[in-house]
Amino acid sequence: MKKAITLCLFLGLIFLMVSILVMDENNGQVENVHEITAMVLETDNSNVIQSGISSIGYQFLEVEIMHGEYKGHIVTADNQLLGKLEIDSFFKPGDKIVAALLIENGEIAQAKALEIYRQDSLLLLFGFFVLCLIIYAGVIGLRALFSFLAALFIIWKFLIPGLLAGKEPLLLVFLVLTLLTALIMFSIAGFSKKGFAAFAGTMFGLFVTIMITIFFGEQFALNGMTSPFAETLLFSGHLDLNMQHIFYAAIIIGASGAAMDIAMDIAASMEEIKLKKPDINVYELIKSGFNVGRAVIGTMTTTLLLAYAGGYLSLLMLFTTQESSFIRIINLKIIAAEIMRTVVGSIGLVLVAPITAIIAGWILSTEIKSIFAAVPKMIVRKGAR
Numbered sequence: 393m394k395k396a397i398t399l400c401l402f403l404g405l406i407f408l409m410v411s412i413l414v415m416d417e418n419n420g421q422v423e424n425v426h427e428i429t430a431m432v433l434e435t436d437n438s439n440v441i442q443s444g445i446s447s448i449g450y451q452f453l454e455v456e457i458m459h460g461e462y463k464g465h466i467v468t469a470d471n472q473l474l475g476k477l478e479i480d481s482f483f484k485p486g487d488k489i490v491a492a493l494l495i496e497n498g499e500i501a502q503a504k505a506l507e508i509y510r511q512d513s514l515l516l517l518f519g520f521f522v523l524c525l526i527i528y529a530g531v532i533g534l535r536a537l538f539s540f541l542a543a544l545f546i547i548w549k550f551l552i553p554g555l556l557a558g559k560e561p562l563l564l565v566f567l568v569l570t571l572l573t574a575l576i577m578f579s580i581a582g583f584s585k586k587g588f589a590a591f592a593g594t595m596f597g598l599f600v601t602i603m604i605t606i607f608f609g610e611q612f613a614l615n616g617m618t619s620p621f622a623e624t625l626l627f628s629g630h631l632d633l634n635m636q637h638i639f640y641a642a643i644i645i646g647a648s649g650a651a652m653d654i655a656m657d658i659a660a661s662m663e664e665i666k667l668k669k670p671d672i673n674v675y676e677l678i679k680s681g682f683n684v685g686r687a688v689i690g691t692m693t694t695t696l697l698l699a700y701a702g703g704y705l706s707l708l709m710l711f712t713t714q715e716s717s718f719i720r721i722i723n724l725k726i727i728a729a730e731i732m733r734t735v736v737g738s739i740g741l742v743l744v745a746p747i748t749a750i751i752a753g754w755i756l757s758t759e760i761k762s763i764f765a766a767v768p769k770m771i772v773r774k775g776a777r
Contacts, residue, residue, distance in 0.1 A: 593748025681749025
């Protein structure tokens with residue numbers, strides 16, 4: 393009965409968060425601009441100049457609106473091409489796209505093509521992920537899904553608006569990650585010794601990561617402008633943002649996920665050892681935690697390196713083709729920033745592992761009830777003196 397209630401609670405919370413996110417998407421219209429889906433019927437490329445593999449100019453599309461108040465209307469939409477392949481989309485007949493409609497006096501005054509419509513494929517991919525998660529992990533998988541959506545919800549609804557409002561990035565990120573760590577750890581492990589040990593280990597790693605990030609950030613002289621679209625964000629009306637601290641915050645967020653992972657790995661392993669061998673002493677349990685931590689760190693650090701290197705694979709290939717020197721590569725802002733991300737995250741992992749092992753060893757080997765029972769006796773003895 394208790395499991396059924398828990399299951400219903402998690403399902404209800406997941407449904408609530410998804411509903412809020414979907415409602416936010418549907419209501420996110422800017423005054424008289426409506427974003428809709430449309431089907432491309434014809435294209436006019438006469439004003440497009442081809443330059444190598446990129447295109448510059450305007451592509452005009454005849455599109456049919458597929459939903460909403462103006463469903464069935466056929467309008468002409470323009471698609472501006474800037475010659476930047478990472479931004480531009482070149483459409484062809486039969487493409488399903490996202491378009492923006494400018495409405496004046498109840499009529500469509502202008503239409504602009506924005507992007508290929510990818511939402512259905514993204515939802516299908518996410519649905520496959522959820523299916524795999526629940527088939528393998530069952531109720532734990534459902535809890536993991538809840539923590540995933542809750543993290544997305546908190547970041548989108550609280551962290552991003554707070555940063556845009558000019559709140560101090562490091563303080564805001566620390567508070568948000570504290571909330572997320574508690575939510576993720578306790579939703580997965582429950583209010584158990586394992587959950588408390590993993591939470592405490594992660595928070596220690598988070599604090600140390602913040603200190604290291606601030607110190608070495610100043611040494612590296614990085615201003616935060618290496619982040620994608622940082623310049624675009626500033627010149628879109630947010631010149632007052634502290635991009636350096638936002639960059640630091642991004643490093644801390646990236647490192648926190650791996651820290652949570654390793655803290656839970658060690659705490660869960662030590663709990664399993666304690667369950668299988670209840671008579672194990674604190675020293676041996678902590679030693680086992682250290683051994684597990686060493687093995688996990690050995691692969692996790694490389695995982696961070698591969699994750700960051702994968703994001704800049706084309707840049708590394710460019711360095712090779714231009715035969716750039718090592719001293720030039722290593723001192724570039726963008727490379728120094730990624731090295732800082734990787735190494736700071738790795739330092740956090742190295743420190744989280746032993747601290748979590750020590751905390752978990754003490755908590756798992758101590759009867760919590762006996763601790764609380766001893767408190768009144770200590771007070772009585774002190775009063776008697």
